[in-house]
Amino acid sequence: MNLNLIKPNKENLYTYLTIGISLLGIGFIDILINTFLNLNITGFFPSVISYLTPLLLGAFGLHFIRIEYSGNKILDTINKNFNSSNFNAILSLIVIFILIKYVPLLLNWFFFDANFLGSTKEDCTGEGACWVFVRVWFNRFMYGMYPDAEQWRINISFLTLLSSIGLIFILPNRFKKYIILFLLFIFPVIALNLISGGIFGLEWIETGAWGGLSLTFIVSAFALIFCFPIGVFLALGRRSDLPTVRYSSIGFIELWRGVPLITVLFMSAVMFPMFLPDGTYMDKLMRVIIAITLFEAAYMAEVIRGGLQALPRGQYDAAKSLGMGYWRMHFLIIMPQALKLVIPGIANTFLALVKDTPLIFVVGLLELAGMIGLAKTNPKWLGMATEGYVFAALVFWIICFSMSRYSQNLEKKLSTER
Amino acid sequence: MSNIIELKNVNKWFDKFQVLKEINLEVKPKEKIVVCGPSGSGKSTLIRCINRLEEHQEGSIVVDGIEISENTKNIENIRAEVGMVFQQFNLFPHLSILDNCSLAPIWVKKLPKKQAEELAMENLKRVQIEDQAAKFPGQLSGGQQQRAAIARALCMEPKIMLFDEPTSALDPEMIKEVLDVMVDLAKGGMTMIVVTHEMGFAKEVADNMIFMDEGRIVERAKTNDFFENPKSDRTKLFLSQIL
Numbered sequence: 141m142n143l144n145l146i147k148p149n150k151e152n153l154y155t156y157l158t159i160g161i162s163l164l165g166i167g168f169i170d171i172l173i174n175t176f177l178n179l180n181i182t183g184f185f186p187s188v189i190s191y192l193t194p195l196l197l198g199a200f201g202l203h204f205i206r207i208e209y210s211g212n213k214i215l216d217t218i219n220k221n222f223n224s225s226n227f228n229a230i231l232s233l234i235v236i237f238i239l240i241k242y243v244p245l246l247l248n249w250f251f252f253d254a255n256f257l258g259s260t261k262e263d264c265t266g267e268g269a270c271w272v273f274v275r276v277w278f279n280r281f282m283y284g285m286y287p288d289a290e291q292w293r294i295n296i297s298f299l300t301l302l303s304s305i306g307l308i309f310i311l312p313n314r315f316k317k318y319i320i321l322f323l324l325f326i327f328p329v330i331a332l333n334l335i336s337g338g339i340f341g342l343e344w345i346e347t348g349a350w351g352g353l354s355l356t357f358i359v360s361a362f363a364l365i366f367c368f369p370i371g372v373f374l375a376l377g378r379r380s381d382l383p384t385v386r387y388s389s390i391g392f393i394e395l396w397r398g399v400p401l402i403t404v405l406f407m408s409a410v411m412f413p414m415f416l417p418d419g420t421y422m423d424k425l426m427r428v429i430i431a432i433t434l435f436e437a438a439y440m441a442e443v444i445r446g447g448l449q450a451l452p453r454g455q456y457d458a459a460k461s462l463g464m465g466y467w468r469m470h471f472l473i474i475m476p477q478a479l480k481l482v483i484p485g486i487a488n489t490f491l492a493l494v495k496d497t498p499l500i501f502v503v504g505l506l507e508l509a510g511m512i513g514l515a516k517t518n519p520k521w522l523g524m525a526t527e528g529y530v531f532a533a534l535v536f537w538i539i540c541f542s543m544s545r546y547s548q549n550l551e552k553k554l555s556t557e558r
Numbered sequence: 559m560s561n562i563i564e565l566k567n568v569n570k571w572f573d574k575f576q577v578l579k580e581i582n583l584e585v586k587p588k589e590k591i592v593v594c595g596p597s598g599s600g601k602s603t604l605i606r607c608i609n610r611l612e613e614h615q616e617g618s619i620v621v622d623g624i625e626i627s628e629n630t631k632n633i634e635n636i637r638a639e640v641g642m643v644f645q646q647f648n649l650f651p652h653l654s655i656l657d658n659c660s661l662a663p664i665w666v667k668k669l670p671k672k673q674a675e676e677l678a679m680e681n682l683k684r685v686q687i688e689d690q691a692a693k694f695p696g697q698l699s700g701g702q703q704q705r706a707a708i709a710r711a712l713c714m715e716p717k718i719m720l721f722d723e724p725t726s727a728l729d730p731e732m733i734k735e736v737l738d739v740m741v742d743l744a745k746g747g748m749t750m751i752v753v754t755h756e757m758g759f760a761k762e763v764a765d766n767m768i769f770m771d772e773g774r775i776v777e778r779a780k781t782n783d784f785f786e787n788p789k790s791d792r793t794k795l796f797l798s799q800i801l
Binding site for chain 1: 611640648
């Protein structure tokens, strides 16, 4: 037998495989024992070497099994995907080892050592998370200070919203536009009246009592619906030939982009009322929604302008040569293409908008994260900040991830390759 | 017969660079004119001025009795009468071929959708790609795209067609199918101004030839005279190089 340790070859395939897999196996066993039994079997080495042992063993092991065109399908797949060079092998090992070492820790905290049942902080006896906190406060986290007896109004609004969105996916194209029109123009009015009340014998519930996740949705939904068209017009305005339109658009965009959102919100609550005529009153929530809308519209405008600039001049020429005027050219030819190009950017802005909503705490409105901030200061529930914010993170992640997936689907659906 | 297009002393500058110098041109209805010349001589700019895709700074351009000026309504009316075909096709990639053709008739001429689509199919048949109507531009070959672009322009039922190097971006094999469509169109009596280097096409359909160089019309002559008996030395040199 002639073993070449530097350059494994196909002749002694099984010898190399045996050596390689053993080394790799020892590496994995070391890290598994380390994670699950809390034993450091290489503890007699100096600490750095002890820490790196599994990595070194694994790297040597992978080196020995890196045999091209071995004829063994599984081996070839492994080599191609994890083990194409020493560097890539080490990179793959590091990622796998980190997962093995820390995912169980996380899972323990989340599930295995966590407490789910009970009604007070004292019921949390385990090492892990105390989900009792979230359970007890769940109602407040969803509805804020909205009276329990009236929460059906919020539920009905959101069920209508969800079922209409569901219908959009199910119904044929012919009916879709009616549902979209309903969602854009009729639904917001109905929902707003239903939730705030004051008509049809419904109890009036002032916006100060709104809160929790439902407020997150209300603020985000209104801001999303309005910031998009405003952004479109600002983007067009910034490219307009008319100096007044152009410079006012530039001024507007640069003003809002140059100011932190938290300042804008603060101003909307404190300074804006000073500009209103005496005796008129505008609801705090409404002012906040307007502020967020205008703020995000400025970003939206720049995203859309990026799309407009990416379109070749020939598209404008062709539209003009067919006798289309400014508006027909933009809404039939230019915008559909430009918007399609910047779907990732639009999704980005929308996600940022949703994640910016917690900032409305500065004017005293408490949406999901705000309610959690309030609950964690309750004397009976001190020390629950981690659970609370992890829960908030999870909820926001679910919302944002679904939006991101939707935008990716939309991108795929609309692509008609050039 | 009165002129359908009339350019008088047209001058145009890109910043300080003068691209068109004292252009005078009259086109009669049903006349076919081929414009040739070296690149950068201003031939594309000239025909783009006729439907105001470029602004001229001096002189007057009158198309079908309407003077081109800052008045946007006039410009839109002129553009609806003047079809244009581009070197890069410029089809709308987000619309099917049928929608590409029926969009302007629906939104500019206000035809009912059904009628506009019939018109579109008629013109697609005329350029022999009616079987591609449901496809998107990206799925067609270059020659098919250019024929679709011609059909799209024809759907506006224009009085004048402008062609800006319609075959320059095509593979040699596809040039013929586009030229065939153009020859057909010429025989149907369309007023055409064509910027092209296809001299075979010019000899076959053009009534008059225009040779441009450095922003000027150097020579304008009947097609036969132009090829057999060019007057200026610059024209002779150009023809000797491309024929």
